[in-house]
Amino acid sequence: MDVFEVLLTLVLGRIRHGGKNGKSPVDLVLGCVDNFEARITVNQACLELGVKWMESGVSENAMSGHIQFIKPGETACFQCAPPLIGASYCFLQRAMPFIILVF
Numbered sequence: 057m058d059v060f061e062v063l064l065t066l067v068l069g070r071i072r073h074g075g076k077n078g079k080s081p082v083d084l085v086l087g088c089v090d091n092f093e094a095r096i097t098v099n100q101a102c103l104e105l106g107v108k109w110m111e112s113g114v115s116e117n118a119m120s121g122h123i124q125f126i127k128p129g130e131t132a133c134f135q136c137a138p139p140l141i142g143a144s145y146c147f148l149q150r151a152m153p154f155i156i157l158v159f
Contacts, residue, residue, distance in 0.1 A: 060097060067101040085109035099134035102126065113139070 074082045087098050087109055095111060102109045106128045114121035122139035125131065 060093070063094075063097045064100055067097055068104065071101055071105055071107055081105070082107065087111040087113075095134055099126070103128050103133055111139075 070082075071085060072081050073079055085098060085102055085107055087095065089095055089098060090113075095113075098109060098111070101107075108125070108127045111124040111126060111134055112122065124134070124137075124139055126133060131137075
């Protein structure tokens with residue numbers, strides 16, 4: 057088992073049993089991770105379980121950031137539509153069924 061599979065198993069477990077009572081699944085994942093590999097892991101887990109998530113991040117110099125809503129089966133996933141890097145304005149991308157706010 058490689059590192060990705062181990063992390064994916066842990067994230068899947070937290071999503072499946074991370075509800076208030078510790079037994080029920082969560083309704084929404086709030087992504088607050090600090091690297092691309094972790095985002096890919098959360099993306100894969102949410103896709104497998106059909107759970108919505110809000111992905112967010114900041115640039116290395118903390119001068120810009122992004123917020124992205126991902127709903128499996130209805131919007132593009134993180135791997136299909138990663139946020140733009142270096143944009144300095146907010147926008148609504150109308151060409152694809154997802155929203156990424158870049159600030």
